[in-house]
Amino acid sequence: MDRHSFVANGAHKYNGARAQLAEWFRTPQGRYILDWELAQFELATEDVFGYRALQAGLPGIDFLRGNRIPLRFSAALEPGATLAADPLQLPIAGQSVDLAALPHLLESVADPHLALREVERVLIPEGQVVISGFNTASLWRARQALMSEGRRRALGAPWDGRFIGLLWLREWLRLLGFELNGGRFGRYAPPFARAEWLERAAFLEQAGERWWPVLGGVYVVRAVKRVHGMRVITPAWRRERARRRALAPIPQRNGSARERHD
DSSP, X not given: OOHHHHHHHHHHHHHHHHHHHHHHTTSHHHHHHHHHHHHHHHHHHTTOOSSEEEEESOTTSOTTTTOOOSEEEEEESSTTOSEEXXXXXXXXXXXXXXXXXXESOTTTSSOHHHHHHHHHHXXXXXXXXXXXXXXXXXXXXXXXXXXXXXXXXXXXTTTTSOOOOHHHHHHHHHHTTEEEEEEEEEOOSOOOSSHHHHHHTTHHHHHHHHHOGGGOSEEEEEEEEOOTTOOOOXXXXXXXXXXXXXXXXXXXXXXXXXXXXX
């Protein structure tokens, strides 16, 4: 199968999965995840400057709301996108985007590595990308693993998605010339469906951040596109502000890099 046919065959499945995910974010369980992620995207993007910022997927939710780049637009197959486009084939000129936001994009596309390659293509040198995903070392992944395939399909997104471990994501980014420069795990409560149970488990947030930070249900990471021999000089005041407001470094975890991501 050629690349065009592969992308076309996955487009319909991708569109349905993203619509389901947007609907799930309106549930108490989804809102619990979304509120934290929006705060992290705001911290990760507020000090990124330039001319164009791209959000790939979920156009009904503004993950770039904390950024001040003048031209912010969304590219997706879902209704409401600024640019109707498959994230695997972005109709955007190479090296023309300063910032890209990928909220749970890699979990729903047919080829997540190809999606990252497209983002690398459109980003300028030293451009930034912010990615969110479900953590494979968490209770949320454990619940997904315990479900039958039929149950996953019946529930839809996010449970039928392919959760991608951070070690795999880090390696993919490295191969494409990206360098992680910040990130955070979050949301330590079990995947309760009812709002009252999530509220009762609120004490786990501080405990999780202190005692088992790498076991959060989701992660948000930021990476910069490095180009050999090029270095962007930024004003001292901007570097200092970015240092104060940046996401925390990703905690390191001992163990094998052969982490499951299916």
